Amino acid sequence: MLEAPALVLVKIMLFATLRSKYKTRELTVACDGTLPNLIENASKILGPEFVDDVYDKKQTKVRDDMIIMVNGRNIKDLKGEITLKDNDVIAIFPPLAGG
């Protein structure tokens, strides 16, 4: 008999214009430990447009202009496949800057 994959609970935190868009600061989402699954499950709560906020139009890779951090590390600085664990925190920022 096939076992269902173990689910992990991950916190997603939204910042700046994403907060006003989704009227949400943070949400806890269950997923299979992969980023695509996390975003897909989050979109069931936030709405389908959330996927387009994170992934490019073809939904093959994360949008270059978005800043996505796993426990404070930008995914662009992390090597290899990202495996999410229980209580990981994903922070998502739209393009922003300052001085």
Added chain:
Amino acid sequence: MPRGYMGKILRVNLTTNSLKVESTSEEIARKYLGGKGYAVYLLYKYLKEYEKAGISPKDINALGPENVLIFATGPGTGIPGFPSNGRYHVMALKSPLTGSIGSANSGGEFGPFLKFSGFDIIAVEGASETPVYLAVVNGEAELRDASNLWGKNVFDTCRILRDKVGGKNTSVACIGPAGENMAYMACIINDEHRAAGRTGLGAVMGSKKLKAIVVSGEEKVPVANPERFSEVSRRCLDALKNNSVTGVGLPTYGTAILINIINTAGGLPYKNWQTGVNPDAEKISGETLAEAYLTSRRACWGCPIGCGRVTSVKSGPFHVLASEGPEYESIWALGSSTAVKDLDAVVKANHFCDELGLDPISMGSTIAAAMELNERGYIPQEDLQGLDLRFGNAAALVEAVWRTAYKVGFGKYLALGSKKLCEIYGHPELSMSVKGLEMPAYDPRAIKGIGLNYATANRGGCHVTGYTVSPEVLGIPEKIDPLKAEGKAKWVKVFQDFTCVVNSTVNCLFTTFALGAKDYAELLSAVTGWSLTEGEILKIGERIYNLERVIINKFGFDGKDDALPRRLLEEPMPEGPAKGQVIELKKMKEEYYKLRGWVNGVPTKDKLAELEIEL
């Protein structure tokens, strides 16, 4: 004279009460552009003249009449359509806070209106015996009595002089009580809320008893090739509009939006840099500022971005009717380094910094150092005279600001800046500064490239000199790992050189989120009539950076001063994504000096020859 320049420099001698007009030199403009570049060249000339007269650079007193204060615009300033060009650059031969070169940049309207009044640059030397202000109106300059302005705050000074002079394009740059009292971190403020903030230039102005400069005029800045300029400018303005940072992020949130992202990256200094993670960051974030304090936004002259925040604190003990800011840096220094989580108090403290004329970065960081000194028991209570400086004490934060401006009670110690304050109380290692200038809001243990920049910036601990936070955290123009030390030197160098170009053009650094050196070469070529390439533009920037370095070498600064506080080199980050990290400055500096062509922080003769710098 090439286009873009008004062709005139105003030389003011406050000791002899004399004014002289000189021509802007085309030869110097070609090599140094304008703004910061031209000012550095002039300062070096002054230094050589002083040396010839037997005055050693090390003996120059930053608060003495021999110090020189220069207000400079560049060929881009004041031309409608030149992106975000409502800025000017101010320099002093020596900073009272650091003993290194004084340098600061400001927005608003003063820069363009200085050009409309008929001048590219104003250079002030000497000192007046009584308070004066300089009026530069429609090409005519005059020193006038300021005894009835002395003692007034920045807001009243700006309003009184603007009304007195009248006219369409009138702007006032002035000092408040902090500058008059020569607090070492006093700044120059124009248009009520825009600051040439760092390195204590307000104290220099105060030492000269120069209360204000008011400029007014209606001259137009000439452009060599208006059609070509129009084409390039339209393309650049479109790029700014379509870029998500300059077109959406900055206009919507201002710079305060950085609080949460820098904290998430584990690099938001908290409690005088004891850690890079602030548990109350949300309470002082850009999102909270926008929600509860923002009333509208404001743009500098000629700027399509409009990152300025107009704010108010509606009620309570920290009520503020209307203010501008606080910016990311001000919130961090006054709120995170001090652990004050009451944003009402931070807005009020920042408002006082504008009203009284103080640099909020140095002010906040000095207060935070005092808080740590006090909590560790290093300050006798009788020195504090009741000022309860402990981390998180919002009322003490606000009180400390006005005490510093007036140098009353413990304020007379705070007014010296954190380096001298910590030396006095026997713990110099608690001053989080480089070359005496308090470092801004990014912990180098979590963001290593900015640490190398802090160490090597000529004016001291400064982020805008070479803002590598852009690639390291924001991913612009590309993402590099903030925790890696290798490979950062080339980024620091190119950012430092390009920033000199921006500060010499003079326009706003924020355009560089969307525009590059090639855009600047095309814009400046169309304005001046010169054929500037991207390579030549960057070489001009490198030339300016190196000549500025030659000046600070003469003041005694070299490789030993390209340093960072011991905390960042030896105390591992205690928590967050950068937990366990220190900054490996030694090897980063080696890489940097090699790229720069310097030995122990001093440019070699070959490098100076390559850059055509004549000593």
